[in-house]
Amino acid sequence: MPSKPANSKKNPERAKKPELPRTEPIRSWSTIFGPNGAGAPLNAAEQPAAGWATDSVRRGVELGYRVLDDYLRQGASAAGAFAAPPRTWAPSPDDLPRMTERMLQYTSDFTSLWFDAMRIMSNNGGAQPGSDGKATRSSPDRPTEAPGRARWVLDVRSERPAEIIVALDEPVAGELTVEPLRASSGKRAITDAAIRPGAEPGGALRVRVHVPPKLPPGRYTGAVVDAATKQPKGRLTVTLAK
């Protein structure tokens, strides 16, 4: 304890609180993605630059914005068509539910991508484990190189053009199971889908997606689960075009 002067009014050396280098909390969202004290503390001036670490996330977010913009334009056009005062009017039972389901799906996907982007930004652009891959209809079985990560073998069968996204949250080595891929509505699903790490020579990842005949266009998503621990490890999404 610092020495206590007998009379503080005459003695300027009375004990005082120290000057503090920081007196405010850090409210940046980078803190939500990591433990306090990880690395040097961040202040507002040190927030990660708004650069995008991976092409896939950037593309995904850009795609999300484009889709939303496109949808808004469509919606505005539809609204404009009703500019003349309607007499009696009711929503078309076919058009609007489809539009709104797409809207909900895009909003959900976009939000998820947004959080992915924020996570990557909070890691200062460090490469994240996980990978994505794309395939189109009747893609041949050939390894596809993802930049600097795993080698892939794609086994895809689909009557329609298909975009496939595999999002694994961390490297996996054990057996994986893929839950049936379902859309936001409808009862049909893609059940013949699998991801096999190390199944191919050289340790390539084998992704199999066999889309059943006459499956309606849409986005089908299923969880990828570690067969041993039953923990979710990511998701597999197939988007069937019209």
Next chain:
Amino acid sequence: MAVIGGGCAGLTTAFELSSPEHRGKYAVTVYQTGFRLGGKGASGRGPADRIEEHGLHLWMGFYENAFALMRQCYAELGRDRKKCRIADWTDAFVPDPLCGVMDRAPDGRWSPWVANLPPMPGLPGDPDAAPARWTVADYLQRSVILVRSLLETIQTGVQGKVDKSASPERNPIGAAPGELSAMMERIMSYGGLAGFGGLIEGLKILDEVARALPRFPREGILRFHQVLADSARAQIDRLTANDNGLRRLWEVAELVLATIRGIIRDGLVTDPRGFSAIDHLDCRAWLRQNGASERAVDSAFLRALYDLAFAYEDGDIERPGIAAGQAVRGAVRAFFTYRGAFLWKMQYGMGDVVFAPLYEVLLRRGVGFEFFHRLRNVGLGPKEPGERPHVETLSFEVQAKTVAGRPYRPLVDVRGLPCWPSEPDWGQLAGGQAMKREGRRFESHWDTRNVGKRTLTVGRDFDIAVLAVGVGAVPFVCRELIDSDPRWKEMASKVKSVPTQALQLWLRKEIGELGWNRGSVNVSGYVEPFDTWADMPQLIREETFPTPVKAVAYFCSVLRDGGEEEMKTPDYPERRQREVRRHAIRFLNEDLGRLWPRAVDGAGRFRWDLLASPTARAAGADERRIDSQYVRANVEPSDRYCLSLPGTLSARISPLDQTYDNLTVAGDWTDCGFNEGCVEAAVMSGRLAAHAVSQQPPLEKIVGFDHP
């Protein structure tokens, strides 16, 4: 170090500053009004050793700082389990995953919605941890697990026993793939509903387009908008009217959608203020402006949020208010960062579990305690040019002195357990028996009788002051600060508090026999005057009633504030106490039957013979039996509950504030990073106050201080 106030915040500061790491650098003395520590958390032992609390204290699984404090405390205490039944923190706190809200259907009928929230890895307060690193996958995984719990409560309910598939023994993370797919199938089956929700979302966005693109005829779009919205809402209402499960799920979905929409729309993800950017708005208003319906904002979930925070300005239930940013922050922390269980229930009174162990450890470390010292004024020193202002004096009234000046021993032994009594030990006090006859109320602001005054002077009696009094006491003891410092003036006028009311019942039948078949639960969101109920069977074995007690129930709620003039009258606390007694009688006769259908007679009136008395004296079988129970009006300034009203959080003063060179503040009313009235905020503020003095603990180690 003069720590004024022996509640959670002040004792936390004392704990930190007396830590062995400081090697005795700080000589700490705690100054406390009355005869016991604890502040709003103080409890005592009354007749039949019954525990008498200020109200209901639930510890949440995200209270990392508070649990870390208690775990360190118990570890250092090293009690012998053979001699003391609370030897370890796990004897004191037990996981409590079952919680519920009282849901009101559109037809006005009440029904409970009880959820068994799944256990999460780890234990709160685990050392070297903030919560495990969050990846988006963790966030989504938690969301999925919580949604699954939600769906299970809708599917199967909890009929007097925990749903096996959500039992605490089973780790939901290890759910079999078949169960995951069943869950996803169930979510997908609501696809039709989600479509309508998307419709409304789409309409909201169209509305924004209309504002942004003036070439689109606004009138036409608005008409279009209104027709579609009305049509959609009508269809949702039809779909959910007869299905409570669907309706509840839809209400939650709406709230989640509105929250996500608000986070994106208001740019909270990139705003350096994080959620604080919307603290000027009320939570319900913010949700409404982001698309939540009236039904969703009046849902059981949201009502429970407000009830648990006593978030009603001036105690008026027609004026709910909670800062939106803090509400969202609290929800994120509560639901996504809890460890072990969502809630943890104390197995004894809070005084027994928290403040007795803390007192013992602090005493052992050499911290001094001055009981019966009521702070009257924080006096400022003369302003020196170029110097920061400072506190010169701390003026106290000495309420009582001990016989021969011996140290006051505040604890009593209840069958081997150190506890706080509900009355002082009059025998230790000089003139104690006379004081007892006079009815001295040492904890009452209105009883100003004292045996002397004492003024501490800086440099001689203290160097640095930690003001850890309750927020309601600040205007009475900090007049000089308020009159001379605009920030203190603003804080005193904006940071408001409310009184609360509490009721404890001891019953001669088990809760199941009274008609509640949803398990031992904590329920909120019910009606005033007692909107929150907790079943407390764990206390039965601890108390020694002459009549066998089969159930213990705690109720609490906000209490309407008195007017300024009303509060000055000397019999104010007695009048409010009588008022709460009337509330209790009315509640038991008119509202309790919906929770416990067999606790009321054929006319719907409460069966007073169900109440167990702590004394052998027989009480009447009518309303007078309420006097054998514990009814409490928490109207003392120090007992008032701090609010987080919209537009007020920026007026709070931080423990890290550098304005005064020898003063820091601590309490759940300060700007502590989690600006809501709760134990966790109090402990965080106490740690911050310690940091302000010693730069320990590091700010990065105060879990949740840095958080959006």
